[in-house]
Amino acid sequence: MGPTSLVDFILQPPVFHPVLPYITTIFGGLTHRKMVLVQGVVHGEAERFQVDFQCGCSLMPRPDIAMHFNPRFRSQPYVICNTLQNGRWLEETKFPHLPLKKGEAFQLLFLFGEDQVQPFDANRTEYPVAHPMKLNYPKLAVPYSHSLPQGLAPKGTITVRGLVCPVPERFSLSLREDQSHVPLRLSACFRARALVWSSFPDEATDHAEKVAACFPFHPQRFFELLLVCEEGSFKLALNGIPLGQYDTPRLSWGRVTELWIEGDVTLYSVLS
Missing domain, CATH: 2.60.120.200 (Jelly Rolls)
Structure with a gap:
């Protein structure tokens, strides 16, 4: 199936060495078949980091987070996926096997479907499917x-x-x-x-x-x-x-x- 609108042809230019915390606009929103690639290096003393796909950039009130991807580097590393809606977290999805390692480079790919998000790492290790908030309610x-x-x-x-x-x-x-x-x-x-x-x-x-x-x-x-x-x-x-x-x-x-x-x-x- 071909692209449904002009925005499907647009590749947003990459951002190199952003200062954290980093916030940017995703042009056209997270439409079906859109992909987001995140590359970086996990700090050697890291406890956690997160990638949030959120609806707006305000601080107060806090914007809804359609997709929260949160690796945690503890004695038993794992990943949490969740959604924040109206200031409240929904039921989280936990992935107990974390292939990301402290002190090492990583490459994460987020693939957006019609009603779910599928994250992968560079080795195509599959994380849990997340079901973010949907428009057109x-x-x-x-x-x-x-x-x-x-x-x-x-x-x-x-x-x-x-x-x-x-x-x-x-x-x-x-x-x-x-x-x-x-x-x-x-x-x-x-x-x-x-x-x-x-x-x-x-x-x-x-x-x-x-x-x-x-x-x-x-x-x-x-x-x-x-x-x-x-x-x-x-x-x-x-x-x-x-x-x-x-x-x-x-x-x-x-x-x-x-x-x-x-x-x-x-x-x-x-x-x-």
Whole structure:
């Protein structure tokens, strides 16, 4: 079967001698049939190291980790594979025979299937199959409604994690009191390359304000949006980077009962 999209033809250039801990973006995400090669040398006094394929790069809150590969060099060396979702580790898979050795070079290959990850070392020693988080969860289909039964409160947060579609035009996040009353909307327009806050966008008294000078979203890139409620304002961060705040003096937080998301994104986590 041939490649399904242009991104399948793209080989991301290698990175040599990175400083640890090292974080980079995987262009296009971890699509079916993609491979990642990691080469290095285990320190002579090493106790453990890890390779994480994670959804975003923020520090607080910690991003979900779709695949955690963790060799541990103890009296009986072994490898742990696991997934971190919504701040909690799932059931781990343990591989008791570790061919990697202290003080020696290694080469690890991660092969990504439709619903599993298969790691190998240079000698084609097979590690446990891992089943990372999957996108396209039916309950997160877009357009998506997330209930806020208690409304919003100062210091409250909303975290939205997802993947931008290959040929996006726009997407938006709306805080709604009901379907006809939208006091706040965050809109991303890819043609205009603009991210905009709008207060009461469907009314004659609407007010719009551009969020950032540089447009922060890209096709086929994962993102993690964090909205923090402050007294009379919202603070916004993308992938752990603050994007400033937007004043909302007319917003009655207790009356906001729904987060509505629509447009050209695939969601995998919405938390409040």
